[in-house]
Amino acid sequence: MFDDIQLSSIVVAMVRNVPVLIFAALGGLFAERSGVVDISLEGKILASAFTAASVAYASQNPWLGLLAAMAVSCLLALLHGLVSVQQQGNQLVSGMAINIAVSGLTFVLAQVFFQQGGRTPDLGGGRFAVVEFPFAEALAGVPVLGWIYTRLLGGHTPLVYLAFVLVPVVHWVVYHTRFGLRLRAVGENPHAADAAGVSVAATRYSALLLGGVLCACSGSYLSLVQSGLFLRDMSAGNGFLALAALVFGSWRPVYTALGCMMFAFFSAVQVQIEGVELPGIGKVPGSLIQMIPYVFTVVILAGFMARSVAPKAIGTPFVKSR
Amino acid sequence: MNAYPLPRWATSFALPLLNLLSALLVAALVIFLLGEQPWQSMRILVKAAFLNAEGLGYTLFYASTLVFTGLAVAVALQAGLFNIGGEGQMYLGGLGLTLVALSFDASWSPWALIPLAMLASAVFGAAWAFLPGYLQARRGAHIVVTTIMFNFIAASLMNYIIVSHLIGPGQQSTASRQFLPSAWLPRLNQWLPELGQSPLNITLLLALAALALYALAIWRTPWGYGVRAVGLNARAAHYAGVPLSGAVIGTMMLSGALAGLGAANSEMGSGHHLTLNFTAGAGFVGIAVALMGRCHPVGILLSAILFGGLIQGGFDLSLEKPNIPPETFIFIQGLIILFCGAMENLYAPLLYRLLRGRQASAHV
Numbered sequence: 151m152f153d154d155i156q157l158s159s160i161v162v163a164m165v166r167n168v169p170v171l172i173f174a175a176l177g178g179l180f181a182e183r184s185g186v187v188d189i190s191l192e193g194k195i196l197a198s199a200f201t202a203a204s205v206a207y208a209s210q211n212p213w214l215g216l217l218a219a220m221a222v223s224c225l226l227a228l229l230h231g232l233v234s235v236q237q238q239g240n241q242l243v244s245g246m247a248i249n250i251a252v253s254g255l256t257f258v259l260a261q262v263f264f265q266q267g268g269r270t271p272d273l274g275g276g277r278f279a280v281v282e283f284p285f286a287e288a289l290a291g292v293p294v295l296g297w298i299y300t301r302l303l304g305g306h307t308p309l310v311y312l313a314f315v316l317v318p319v320v321h322w323v324v325y326h327t328r329f330g331l332r333l334r335a336v337g338e339n340p341h342a343a344d345a346a347g348v349s350v351a352a353t354r355y356s357a358l359l360l361g362g363v364l365c366a367c368s369g370s371y372l373s374l375v376q377s378g379l380f381l382r383d384m385s386a387g388n389g390f391l392a393l394a395a396l397v398f399g400s401w402r403p404v405y406t407a408l409g410c411m412m413f414a415f416f417s418a419v420q421v422q423i424e425g426v427e428l429p430g431i432g433k434v435p436g437s438l439i440q441m442i443p444y445v446f447t448v449v450i451l452a453g454f455m456a457r458s459v460a461p462k463a464i465g466t467p468f469v470k471s472r
Numbered sequence: 473m474n475a476y477p478l479p480r481w482a483t484s485f486a487l488p489l490l491n492l493l494s495a496l497l498v499a500a501l502v503i504f505l506l507g508e509q510p511w512q513s514m515r516i517l518v519k520a521a522f523l524n525a526e527g528l529g530y531t532l533f534y535a536s537t538l539v540f541t542g543l544a545v546a547v548a549l550q551a552g553l554f555n556i557g558g559e560g561q562m563y564l565g566g567l568g569l570t571l572v573a574l575s576f577d578a579s580w581s582p583w584a585l586i587p588l589a590m591l592a593s594a595v596f597g598a599a600w601a602f603l604p605g606y607l608q609a610r611r612g613a614h615i616v617v618t619t620i621m622f623n624f625i626a627a628s629l630m631n632y633i634i635v636s637h638l639i640g641p642g643q644q645s646t647a648s649r650q651f652l653p654s655a656w657l658p659r660l661n662q663w664l665p666e667l668g669q670s671p672l673n674i675t676l677l678l679a680l681a682a683l684a685l686y687a688l689a690i691w692r693t694p695w696g697y698g699v700r701a702v703g704l705n706a707r708a709a710h711y712a713g714v715p716l717s718g719a720v721i722g723t724m725m726l727s728g729a730l731a732g733l734g735a736a737n738s739e740m741g742s743g744h745h746l747t748l749n750f751t752a753g754a755g756f757v758g759i760a761v762a763l764m765g766r767c768h769p770v771g772i773l774l775s776a777i778l779f780g781g782l783i784q785g786g787f788d789l790s791l792e793k794p795n796i797p798p799e800t801f802i803f804i805q806g807l808i809i810l811f812c813g814a815m816e817n818l819y820a821p822l823l824y825r826l827l828r829g830r831q832a833s834a835h836v
Contacts, residue, residue: 237818243810246756247807248810250805253806254800254802255803257797258797258799262506393620448618
């Protein structure tokens with residue numbers, strides 16, 4: 151009865167889907183740990199996806215696309231920083247504004263550049279190539295081991311490995327480096343950090359820029375790996391899911407990545423389960439499974455399962471005390 | 473607190489106007505880069521949206537929805553709550569309204585049906601806002617994150633309900649069946665034929681009434697006083713005896729009810745059925761409307777008309793200028809939110825210096 155649902159393909163789909171979330175969530179982690187709310191993740195992902203696709207299409211080189219995406223995403227991060235750090239404006243409103251503006255602008259630019267109804271042409275050689283493991287063909291026939299080696303571990307693009315490597319790296323940066331210590335201090339108690347001689351503004355700007363770079367990876371992954379072209383509003387709530395993962399992981403890198411894996415798992419299940427008869431339940435509509443990550447986040451936010459503790463100074467602009 | 477004390481005319485007129493002009497300047501630059509002439513485009517837009525009766529009718533039609541979603545955000549902001557969930561609350565409001573309309577449109581008279589359908593939209597919207605309000609008040613779950621999540625939950629839920637249950641038999645589009653004319657809101661072009669085909673309807677009058685009621689409730693009742701006190705300083709309000717969770721939950725439900733009412737205009741006034749994603753971002757534009765209007769009823773009305781005009785004029789402009797698709801105005805909305813909402817005090821230092829300079833020279 152479970153013939154139609156294959157756990158192995160769900161797991162592989164999860165590994166393929168999760169980098170978008172991991173990059174974005176880790177990017178948001180830097181921003182929010184420094185005390186700046188970043189709901190503009192969504193907009194940065196979308197802008198990166200568009201930039202990466204356009205540049206990769208024009209140059210037929212995915213790495214150039216990724217670099218260009220980083221530049222654009224960092225510009226948006228700087229704009230968000232200008233509002234949140236320098237202007238001491240409302241960080242939520244700034245994030246919303248960036249999301250809405252990017253959603254409109256990417257469509258318009260795609261339409262003007264490519265005249266295909268707001269999408270880019272198929273990228274062809276502009277996509278990231280799959281990393282081939284040695285002896286992959288020879289091992290493909292071996293049961294279990296062959297699947298693990300060729301499908302689960304192998305057969306992905308470099309960005310997938312980068313995403314998984316980044317999790318321990320970000321953990322190390324946040325908890326074991328001088329920058330990480332300053333980052334957390336600025337996010338928890340900026341006045342104390344300021345009194346200790348740490349520049350709150352510089353730390354927040356660098357955190358936002360790091361977030362911009364990571365969001366660029368996330369967006370590039372969407373267009374250069376997953377779809378192979380840019381589509382209108384293709385970020386499709388991934389930025390907000392990444393925020394949900396941050397809440398889920400209580401703003402800690404490893405737990406946040408686990409949250410991302412869970413959300414990616416649900417979306418893989420949703421694709422698999424669509425239209426399949428389940429014993430006793432019947433057909434479960436995919437849109438209801440789509441809801442699960444969001445419901446989960448609300449439940450966790452409400453403190454019914456685990457307490458999620460946000461950085462203390464999050465969302466409050468820093469005004470130097472006299 | 474305020475580093476740049478400015479007179480009231482400056483903060484409520486000069487600053488928003490300067491911000492709006494900056495946003496339009498950036499927009500003009502983008503239109504120029506798209507290869508069109510900004511000034512000419514602007515004239516086409518203004519002409520299409522405001523200078524003929526039918527176009528103005530469309531503008532006011534879009535504005536009536538935006539008044540409701542803008543009020544929803546404004547009410548919540550008075551209590552210091554940032555309700556991003558207007559989109560979801562409006563979507564659910566549309567469901568409540570549709571359920572009533574589909575059940576009774578064959579048997580009831582419009583006099584009973586329309587008020588009941590509107591009541592249902594308000595109740596559904598309020599119910600959808602209750603949980604985020606409750607979780608904020610009692611469990612400390614931040615309203616911004618929960619309302620974002622509730623938007624997504626609403627989108628999935630409505631997708632399921634419409635696709636699995638409400639699509640009429642033998643129907644291709646993802647929408648409920650058409651309501652019978654007893655559930656149609658009377659259009660104003662019955663009395664004012666100049667309005668032409670525009671779907672402007674009695675919702676406009678309701679929107680104006682809602683603005684007046686909002687002003688009365690917030691500034692002239694003890695309840696509104698409590699809400700504003702909570703927004704300014706929750707601890708002090710609590711000390712003064714305002715029940716905190718009551719104020720938070722009550723304001724959120726009122727906010728949700730207003731967002732839910734926003735569904736009536738487009739569903740019963742124009743399309744006459746519930747479609748997938750009928751909200752079309754009106755809940756989000758409501759945030760811009762409230763911020764630009766500085767939560768003042770007149771400000772909300774004016775900015776709703778501005779955004780309505782952008783939607784209507786944008787459509788017409790895109791027909792004449794293929795290089796400027798209607799999506800350009802989503803971008804311009806974003807710019808306006810950025811300049812008028814996030815960077816609202818961008819020009820405060822400049823204006824302050826200018827005014828102080830003039831005063832100083834006057835004293836000499």
